Amino acid sequence: MQIPDWPISGERELQLLREVLDSGRWGGHGDMVKRFEREFAAFTQCAHGISAMNGTVTLEMALCAAGVGAGDEVIVPAISFVSTAMAVSRVGATPVFVDIEPLSFNIDPDRAAAAITSRTKAIMPVHFGAAIADMERLIPLAAERGLALIEDAAHAHGSEWNGRRAGSLGLAGSFSFQNSKVMTAGEGGILTTNDASFAERAWSMMDQGRKPGGGWFHHYLLGSNFRITALQAAVLLAQLERLPRQSCLRARNAALLRTELAGVPGLAFQSVPKQQNANSWYLLLGRIDARAMGRTRDQFHRALTAQGVPCTPFYPHPLYGNPLYRGGGCRAEPCPVAEACIHDAFWLPHRALLADEETTHEIAGAILKACIDS
Ligand SMILES: Cc1ncc(COP(=O)(O)O)c(C=O)c1O
Numbered sequence: 417m418q419i420p421d422w423p424i425s426g427e428r429e430l431q432l433l434r435e436v437l438d439s440g441r442w443g444g445h446g447d448m449v450k451r452f453e454r455e456f457a458a459f460t461q462c463a464h465g466i467s468a469m470n471g472t473v474t475l476e477m478a479l480c481a482a483g484v485g486a487g488d489e490v491i492v493p494a495i496s497f498v499s500t501a502m503a504v505s506r507v508g509a510t511p512v513f514v515d516i517e518p519l520s521f522n523i524d525p526d527r528a529a530a531a532i533t534s535r536t537k538a539i540m541p542v543h544f545g546a547a548i549a550d551m552e553r554l555i556p557l558a559a560e561r562g563l564a565l566i567e568d569a570a571h572a573h574g575s576e577w578n579g580r581r582a583g584s585l586g587l588a589g590s591f592s593f594q595n596s597k598v599m600t601a602g603e604g605g606i607l608t609t610n611d612a613s614f615a616e617r618a619w620s621m622m623d624q625g626r627k628p629g630g631g632w633f634h635h636y637l638l639g640s641n642f643r644i645t646a647l648q649a650a651v652l653l654a655q656l657e658r659l660p661r662q663s664c665l666r667a668r669n670a671a672l673l674r675t676e677l678a679g680v681p682g683l684a685f686q687s688v689p690k691q692q693n694a695n696s697w698y699l700l701l702g703r704i705d706a707r708a709m710g711r712t713r714d715q716f717h718r719a720l721t722a723q724g725v726p727c728t729p730f731y732p733h734p735l736y737g738n739p740l741y742r743g744g745g746c747r748a749e750p751c752p753v754a755e756a757c758i759h760d761a762f763w764l765p766h767r768a769l770l771a772d773e774e775t776t777h778e779i780a781g782a783i784l785k786a787c788i789d790s
Pocket of ligand 1: 470471472473497499500570571591592594603604605
């Protein structure tokens with residue numbers, strides 16, 4: 417099956433890399449970094465972009481800049497990559513794990529509201545797989561309770577909610593450019609925000625506690641060196657230019673697969689909220705109802721990968737099931753949906769949505785075969 421490899425690069429990356437190599441400014445203060453930050457912030461409908469080494473430290477920077485620290489609690493979904501929780505722990509706060517909704521795979525706003533205590537300082541929804549969390553309820557919830565709303569948008573470059581881009585919906589958005597993401601420099605991350613003073617604090621965290629425009633040897637807060645290099649920024653600029661076309665292709669293929677496979681007993685794809693008018697389709701997620709299908713998720717997964725379609729059988733545990741959190745250091749609310757997803761959910765990586773139309777029909781056929789062949 418002709419499923420493209422990922423990452424994809426071309427002449428544009430080479431051209432921009434050449435520009436950096438010839439500039440003699442390869443480091444994090446190079447012009448290319450500023451250019452990329454400006455372009456990505458504009459793409460995200462934000463006034464500020466603060467790039468950093470990866471999408472884990474951007475979460476830490478966001479939490480610090482929002483004033484979250486020791487003794488505070490941050491509400492996070494029980495289903496995410498570990499960084500969402502780890503960043504909270506790294507700033508000395510306690511991650512509070514709450515359940516997700518059954519089909520959006522995103523934090524359940526009712527469960528988030530119920531988990532708020534006097535120690536809660538922030539809510540950090542993840543736009544899982546690029547589907548936007550229920551911001552219609554999370555934005556007013558955070559505002560009413562005086563909490564910082566930080567979007568973990570590591571999956572959602574270019575996804576939109578009522579015309580507003582992921583990363584512009586809360587106090588700040590955090591993106592990852594790790595190798596598997598829809599735009600990548602191997603590693604990398606960026607914070608986006610429309611809050612100028614937040615941006616200044618986050619920038620200072622990233623640049624060894626300096627002040628924008630301040631002296632090289634003047635350090636005002638306990639930051640670190642989280643800078644990306646100009647070489648990464650060059651690759652990311654080229655990736656950003658290619659992203660809209662790739663997202664359109666993924667959207668077309670996701671629609672094709674979901675239409676062709678609608679009505680297959682026991683197969684349910686991730687729900688996309690009606691307010692979401694653009695989706696970068698980082699993952700094609702679904703759940704298997706073993707009773708209705710007559711086969712388990714693991715049988716489905718084996719049958720699909722045997723046909724050459726890349727598929728991951730979800731996470732092996734909710735975040736609180738990681739050895740890191742089994743002994744404490746967190747609060748876990750009851751999460752029956754997250755627990756169920758561990759056994760019945762799956763995802764296809766976005767490169768499976770970058771295939772041509774004929775291959776996409778073949779992928780649909782392979783998924784159908786994995787659902788119904790015994
Ligand atoms: C939801 C989520 N948040 C944060 C991250 C962290 O990003 P990075 O790998 O760039 O540190 C990831 C990475 O996969 C992620 O999936």
